[in-house]
Amino acid sequence: MLYDVQMTVNGQAVSGKVEARTLLAQFIREHLRLTGTHVGCDTTQCGCCVVHVDGVAMKSCTMLAVQAEGKAITTIEGLAAEDGTLHPMQQAFRDHHGLQCGFCTPGMVMMGVDIARRLPGADEKTVRHQLEGNICRCTGYQGIVEAIIDGSAKINAVRS
Amino acid sequence: MHNFNYHRASDVAGAAALLKDVDDGKLLAGGMTLLPTLKNRLAAPSDLIDLAGVSDLKGISIEGDEVVIRAMTPHAVVAASHEVATAIPALAALAGGIGDPAVRHRGTIGGSVANADPAADYPAAIVGLNATVVTNQRSIAADDFFLGLFETALRPGEIITSVRFKNPSRAHYLKFRHPASGYAVVGIMVAQYASGVRVAVTGAGPSVFRVSAMEAALDKSFTPKSIADIAVSADQLMGDIHCSAEYRAHIVKVYARRAVEALTA
Structure with a gap:
């Protein structure tokens, strides 16, 4: 049996027919062809699949597409401005070399934006703890932590 | 993950009734344990009853x-x-x-x-x-x-x-x-x-x-x-x-x- 799902993804209304067991990550990647959201571990540990669901960071590999019915989803593709200007968090990752192979980066950036929202002014220790659910095997995290602190400062400066 | 039927409960009584009706139903709360368990095929319920829409919970x-x-x-x-x-x-x-x-x-x-x-x-x-x-x-x-x-x-x-x-x-x-x-x-x-x-x-x-x-x-x-x-x-x-x-x-x-x-x- 297939289920109709409707949600908003990066500001666009989308719909589809999915199996009950279709994961939100699969729906985003395979149905919508938004392949910026990565699946690293498929076991809720690595955080490569983090997207925002109604503005809150969640692991899209551990959520069914049908559970996202009526929700507003933001993926990594939805962060930059239409003219291609990077989101402040993306720019911060670029400035601080917060990536190497890039596989974990979409999840790191989405979690970074979530940290900036919840914990403005978070210090290095807090940011490191907040990244417990996002695994990077290349960088040693230093550049990622610096990028999130800087990106968060820029996001919150615009807000205030 | 084996496939299953999915239901969205709107109240607790409805969820309880569904649970009784279906063959081998499981309640879905946040899914942080249940979904990984299903992925590993350690469980294969016939139906999941999602409680996310029950506002008084x-x-x-x-x-x-x-x-x-x-x-x-x-x-x-x-x-x-x-x-x-x-x-x-x-x-x-x-x-x-x-x-x-x-x-x-x-x-x-x-x-x-x-x-x-x-x-x-x-x-x-x-x-x-x-x-x-x-x-x-x-x-x-x-x-x-x-x-x-x-x-x-x-x-x-x-x-x-x-x-x-x-x-x-x-x-x-x-x-x-x-x-x-x-x-x-x-x-x-x-x-x-x-x-x-x-x-x-x-x-x-x-x-x-x-x-x-x-x-x-x-x-x-x-x-x-x-x-x-x-x-x-x-x-x-x-x-x-x-x-x-x-x-x-x-x-x-x-x-x-x-x-x-x-x-x-």
Whole structure:
């Protein structure tokens, strides 16, 4: 049996027919062809699949597409401005070399934006703890932590 | 993951009726344990009944000397709650240490308590803070709720609606955290009430348990010294790839003392 799902993804209304067991990550990647959201571990540990669901960071590999019915989803593709200007968090990752192979980066950036929202002014220790659910095997995290602190400062400066 | 039928419940009675109607139904709360379990094909229910749309299962309230947390309230909401942080800071801290931030945004207290994972944090809060688990059928006292490994007093078709925590005069939760999973290798809730001290241990045994020798000693004298020599037997504790039963017994002793130190410093 297939289920109709409707949600908003990066500001666009989308719909589809999915199996009950279709994961939100699969729906985003395979149905919508938004392949910026990565699946690293498929076991809720690595955080490569983090997207925002109604503005809150969640692991899209551990959520069914049908559970996202009526929700507003933001993926990594939805962060930059239409003219291609990077989101402040993306720019911060670029400035601080917060990536190497890039596989974990979409999840790191989405979690970074979530940290900036919840914990403005978070210090290095807090940011490191907040990244417990996002695994990077290349960088040693230093550049990622610096990028999130800087990106968060820029996001919150615009807000205030 | 094997396929299944998906239902969206709009109220508790509807969810209970669906659960009764279908062949082998399971309730879906936050899904932070259930969905990984299904992915591993360790379970293959015929139907999932999603409780996310049941609005009266969400929220936190203070009722007399109790903190009431409704079953579908996510860990992140408990951790960030001003009411919880004011009434029982140890409970807010416990919720804020479960899993990782993205998991805390979805995982719920009702799901965690119903699942009764031996290494979950909430069982230490339920038993340590002398909570009452409220279901669609009855109220269950903490000491009667957890029966064993992944086993609770819940009957088939019974749905947790809220958990009521009794405010202690002081309480502290200390966890020896597994560095990769975030689960409790050992987690200890020490709580002091007018009626006595409660010491609840999660992670160490097949199910949460109280340490009555420590409780009696702390009732007489609430000091780290009074329990410094009280050992817990390793016989009933778990040994696995992470550490031995003897190691867990040692951590129980050390962490209980440190929890009391934190409360008396």
